[in-house]
Amino acid sequence: MSSTKDHSGVTTVATYPIAIEINGKPQQLDVHPWTTLLDLLREQIGLTGTKKGCDHGQCGACTVLLNGKRINSCLTIAVMHDGASLTTVEGLASGDDLHPMQAAFVKHDAFQCGYCTPGQLCSAVGMTAEGRAETSDELREHMSGNLCRCGAYPNILSAIEEAMPATREQLERDKGVSR
Amino acid sequence: MNPFTYARPTGIDEAVSLFTPDSRYIAGGTNLLDLMKENVTHPEQLIDITRLPLKDIEETTDGGLRIGALVSNSDLAWDARIEQHYPLLSKAILAGASPQLRNMATTGGNLLQRTRCYYFYDADTPCNKREPGSGCPARDGLNRIHAILGHSEQCIAVHPSDMCVGLAALDATVIVKGRDGERRIAFADFHRLPGNEPERDNTLADGELVTAVELPAENFSTHCAYLKIRDRQSYAFALVSVAAALQLDGGVIRNVRVALGGVAHKPWRNPEAEALLVGRPADKAAFGELADALLAGAIGFNDNQFKIELARRAIVRALSDAVEGAV
Numbered sequence: 001m002s003s004t005k006d007h008s009g010v011t012t013v014a015t016y017p018i019a020i021e022i023n024g025k026p027q028q029l030d031v032h033p034w035t036t037l038l039d040l041l042r043e044q045i046g047l048t049g050t051k052k053g054c055d056h057g058q059c060g061a062c063t064v065l066l067n068g069k070r071i072n073s074c075l076t077i078a079v080m081h082d083g084a085s086l087t088t089v090e091g092l093a094s095g096d097d098l099h100p101m102q103a104a105f106v107k108h109d110a111f112q113c114g115y116c117t118p119g120q121l122c123s124a125v126g127m128t129a130e131g132r133a134e135t136s137d138e139l140r141e142h143m144s145g146n147l148c149r150c151g152a153y154p155n156i157l158s159a160i161e162e163a164m165p166a167t168r169e170q171l172e173r174d175k176g177v178s179r
Numbered sequence: 180m181n182p183f184t185y186a187r188p189t190g191i192d193e194a195v196s197l198f199t200p201d202s203r204y205i206a207g208g209t210n211l212l213d214l215m216k217e218n219v220t221h222p223e224q225l226i227d228i229t230r231l232p233l234k235d236i237e238e239t240t241d242g243g244l245r246i247g248a249l250v251s252n253s254d255l256a257w258d259a260r261i262e263q264h265y266p267l268l269s270k271a272i273l274a275g276a277s278p279q280l281r282n283m284a285t286t287g288g289n290l291l292q293r294t295r296c297y298y299f300y301d302a303d304t305p306c307n308k309r310e311p312g313s314g315c316p317a318r319d320g321l322n323r324i325h326a327i328l329g330h331s332e333q334c335i336a337v338h339p340s341d342m343c344v345g346l347a348a349l350d351a352t353v354i355v356k357g358r359d360g361e362r363r364i365a366f367a368d369f370h371r372l373p374g375n376e377p378e379r380d381n382t383l384a385d386g387e388l389v390t391a392v393e394l395p396a397e398n399f400s401t402h403c404a405y406l407k408i409r410d411r412q413s414y415a416f417a418l419v420s421v422a423a424a425l426q427l428d429g430g431v432i433r434n435v436r437v438a439l440g441g442v443a444h445k446p447w448r449n450p451e452a453e454a455l456l457v458g459r460p461a462d463k464a465a466f467g468e469l470a471d472a473l474l475a476g477a478i479g480f481n482d483n484q485f486k487i488e489l490a491r492r493a494i495v496r497a498l499s500d501a502v503e504g505a506v
Contacts, residue, residue, distance in 0.1 A: 016185060033185035033225065036212070056213050057280055069253075069282045075209045076283060079185050080227050127278065132257065144413035145277025 018082040022047070023091030031078045038062045038073040041088060049089040049118045053147075060146035063119035063126070064088050070126025072145075089118035092125065100166035101125055104159040112150035120146050124160045128167040136161070180212070181221040189230050191356055191390060197226050198386035204228050206249055207283040209276075210292040218302040219293075219309055233287075233390055236260065242396030245354075248287030248389045252342065253278065255286055265394060266505040267403035267424055271345030274407040277414050287389035290343060290353065290369065293380060294336035294444075295416055297321055307333040308377040315377075323482035324416065327490070328474070329443040334377030335480065338370060338445050339416050345405060347438040347446035348422035351394055357387035370445030380444075399424035399436065404500035406493055407440075417441035419490045423497035425461065432456050437469060437498065442477075442490055449473050461502050463495055470494035 015030040022045065031040060038055075041047045041064070050073060053061030057075040064073045065087040092099035098106070101124050111117045123146045127133055133142035139160055140153075148156060188194040194204065201223040205211055214220040233247035236258055244265070246255060255261055256272035276284060284292075293299070298306045298316045305313035317325055317335050325335045343366075351366040370381050383389075402425035409415040420440035426433040435456050439447040452472030459465045470491045477487045500506045 014184060033183060034180040055216065057209055057277075060277065060279060063279055066282075070279050071283050072209070072279045075212050075280070077185075077205075077208065077212065077225075080187075080205070080208070080229060082187075123279065126282075130253075130257075130278070141413050142278055145279045 016079045018079060020078075020081055020083070021085040023087060029078075033077060033079045035078050036074055037064070037066075037076050037078045037081060037086075040078040041073065047088055047090055050122075051115055051118055053115065053119075058147070059116070059119075060123060061116050061119040063122045063146065065122055065126055068126075068129055070123050087122070089121055092121060099125070100170060101128075101160070101163040104163035105156070108155045108159040108162065109152075110155040110159040111148075111152050116146060116148045116150075120148070120156055124156075124163070125167055125171075127160075128164050129171050131168075180215045181218075183222055184224045185227065186224060187227045187230060191231055191233070191388065194226055194228050194231060195356060195358055195386060195388055197224075198388075199224060200385060202226055202386075204388060206285040207251070207288045209280050209284050210288065214293060214300075217300055219300060228388065239393060244394045246286050246392045246394070248285060248391055250286045252276070252281035252284045252286070252289060255342075256281065264398045264400050265349065266400055267348060267398075267405055267422055268342070268345040268394070270403075270405040270506075271341045271420075271422055274405055274417075274420070275341035286342075286392055289340055290346075290389060290392070291381070292338075292340055295339045296325065296336040299336060308336060308373070311376075311378050318480060321482060322480040324418065324441070325480060325483050326443050327477040327479045327483060327486045328439075328447050329372040329445070330478070331373045331375065331377065333375060334373035334444065336373065336377070337441055337443060338380070339441075340446075341405070341407060341417065341420060341440060343370070344420055344422045344438045344440035344446045346392065346394075347448055348403075348424050348436045349394055349399070350397075350436075351392050353389060354391040354393060355383060355387045356390050357384055361390075362387070363393075366446075367448065373444045377444075397434075399426065399434075400505060402427055402501045402504065404497045404506045406497040406500065408489060408493055419486055419493050421490075421493045421497035422446075423494070423501045425498065425501045427461055427502070430460055430462075432459050432461050432465065435469070435498070437473060437494055439473065439490060439494070442486060447473065461498075463499065466495045466498040467491075469498070 051061040053059035055074045057072040062074040127142050133139045203222040205225045233249040235247045237245045256269045262269050298304045326337045353364045353369045404423045407420040417440045422438040424436040
């Protein structure tokens, strides 16, 4: 922990150092304990792809992959994730090559305003990695933590159904690389 | 959120020794941070317990399972031993929250999540649970989601967990550690009714840390059902939920358990009424009697009278489903 003293000598602001890998890039950061992972991404690092919708874990717009698992970045504080590996929507594509899930969202027109899309994409990739949802009904249930106020659900579902096999292959390849 | 300091102990005793009355332990954080953002809770220190060695699921000597307090809801629901031997628990967990939340939320934290009563969550209104003595606007206000059983003059809030309803039916035990050592608490004694102290959700002493939940060997894996009724099909809290478990000998009841969620300040059971069904045919008449006994004394409010009949039907349906298998 490091603190600074204000003019009256009172210790006011404490930050804590964390090492965190974000989209493959290791970062050393100093964070206030009350900084959420979402605010760290958007305000401190400038990765604004991850969206703040409700800020209460109800909408899923802030979904990211923490050590490969999908979570709501608004409901966790960054200081707890010293040593973690994080993937945001910015980390899904390889250069100019869209992730299969992103390509399928474009192909199926799986959005209108697009605000929920980064969370939908990360959530869909996380769901694929979990390997628990196969049928359309299961996919709907397992994506219920991501709201779309535009109501693009039918196209989101079509996109996910099409992209899951390729996403699975990519996850397997990534596993091989990290081994 | 209010400013606070942060500690990251690596040992259980160290974590317990760091506790002060203005501290909170944090693990998944999915409920605590929400409450802090809403200004319902404002701790001066958060003690991060996620580095403690409480992440394993181990077999106990009496044939049950000991679940570390830090096992995530997802990992628990999808653990092969839980899915195979305790399907009731797996189904209850998967009925709650969203996949993202279940990936963060922990076993211990699920027990300690707080009510979703609108007035408790709104720091601008009175609430005896949040601010003892300030009043309960829910009694005459919006109370569709509130209790029909075990409520008091002071509080009509319900416990929001699905997992706990499953654990109550399974007769789990909660293991806690405090400065005075370890305690084992029967699940039925862990949560409490509001009475005159609605600010107390459970029987933990200040600073006691939940370290594990133990499941007994008896798992009801052959006949069980978790039925959750809610305002939308997914990702909503229960209006009424039922964890039903049966042991059958032919068509005769050898053992029956029913726990209700969404109706009281804690998962609701009536072991005496359950015992009366032993030796009876597993039919709707018997299930209806158990439902009536469970709901004896139920009192609804303006918006939630419907819950009494809804609960009655849900109990009979869940038990009927359980006769068919693990559903």
